[in-house]
Amino acid sequence: MTNDVVLHCGTCGRDHRLEELAWRCGDCRGVLDLAGFTPVLPSLPELAGARPTLWRYASALPIAEPIDIGLGEGMTPLIHAPGRTDIMLKLDYLMPTGSFKDRGAVLLAALARRLAVPRMLADSSGNAGTAIAAYAARAGIACEVYVPASTSAGKLAQLRAYGATVHAIPGTREDTAAAAARAADESGNFYASHVYHPFFLHGTKTYAFELWEQLGGRLPGTLVLPVGNGTLVLGAYLGCRELLARRLIDRIPRIVAAQAESCAPLAAAIRTGSTVPVDVAARPTAAEGIAIARPARGRQILAAVRSTGGTIVTVADTEIRTAHAELARAGLYVEPTAAVCWAAVRAGRIGGSGRSSSSPAVVAPLCGSGLKAEPPAEALDISPRA
Ligand SMILES: *Cc1c(COP(=O)(O)O)cnc(C)c1O
Ligand SMILES: [Zn+2]
DSSP states (O other): GGGOEEEEETOOOOOEEGGGOOOTTTTTTTOOOESOOOOOOOOHHHHOOSSSSSGGGGGGSSSEEEEETTTOOOOOOOEEEEEEESEEEEEEGSSSSTTHHHHHHHHHHHHHHHOOOOOEEEEOOSSHHHHHHHHHHHHHHHHEEEEEEEEEEEHHHHHHHTEEEEEEOSOOOOHHHHHHHHTTTTTTTOOOOOOOHHHHHHHHHHHHHHHHHHSSOOOOSSSEEEEESHHHHHHHHHHHHHHHTSSSSSSSSEEEEEEETTTTTHHHHHHHTTSOOOOOOOOSSOOOOOOOSOTTHHHHHHHHHHHHHOOOEOOOHHHHHHHHHHHTTTTTBOOGGGGGHHHHHHHHHOGGGEEEEEEEESEOOOOOBGGSOOHHHHHHHHHOOO
16 A cells, blocks of 8 residues: 555656655755555445544555554544534543544654654654654664754653653754754664655544544534644545545635733734734743744645645633633543644634534534643743743
8 A cells, every 4th residue: 555655746746666765855855745545434334333533534544554563543532622512622632642643643654654763753842752652663673853942841751661762852842843853864773754754644544534423424414623734634634635536525614723921923824814824922832832933834734724625713811711610510621732723713703604504514623632731820830021
């Protein structure tokens, strides 16, 4: 299956073999996507009886199921939002490592195993790193994770427990990414980047497949998604496109992505009509997991969201705090970043409900577990002090 798959640069057209371990284009430094592979989506009847993991869609994934690497990832619950019958929440914080990042991480670990690399590198504000570290451990591959020095103690403990070597980098999230990129260029290292490696997006696309299946072969009118680097937005969009190509849906839902007001380069681009992220000065936010000032796939994110008739909205930290508390009072203990979508929904910022009569009208994910985050009060104190 993977034999014909290549990493393709959409900017200059150059192809790279998977074995080259390229993480961006060797010529123009553009971001790479997958080419040379045709996903085959099962029909609903064909899926009946398949095991409840994302590998039920193996025929639509670019690599075969790695027998001994999986942790049961995927097929997360879909429930009604507190007090709402028109809105549903998909509980990706119940994944094996506590976030949706498992969807992509398991594919990268499977690829690492297949390419027999000695070491995987990741950089992350926390959840992507913990996911890569867990699946690397499961695959018996050494793992080094670059994180900002400000990463929560819970996530650091989780990384170390999986046996990863942790590099805590002072400065911004961008400084962390730069440190990882330097290490990535050393030979033999596989930069298992959730941002750059397109296998990750082919994992997160299963979010859309599962939703389609759980809703009986339909998608809602609107998908609300968090956006920092856009791995869930781009994955969900890719999944929708593949469903549409197979005629399993008749149109792609509106994608409404949510950013924290304190760091919203993509929302600013939508507002100003820009095709690339706007330069912003990032201020601290409780939603640390999406505080990405310069998303590498920003151009792709903006094009994807616009093509669905959607938009990118912002929420203030006070709104995130309220949403976070409300979710917890409804039994849903997530990290503050994971409350951003619910904050946007309850603030009435989603709009466009007239476009679809589908039910539910809106689905949003709860992306990350509260168990590894700093206690909310402390995390949320950051922004008043700033
Ligand atoms: C990674 C993550 C996000 C955002 O994902 P991006 O790929 O940066 O857009 C949102 N919420 C949680 C909990 C995450 O771990
Ligand atoms: Zn290129």
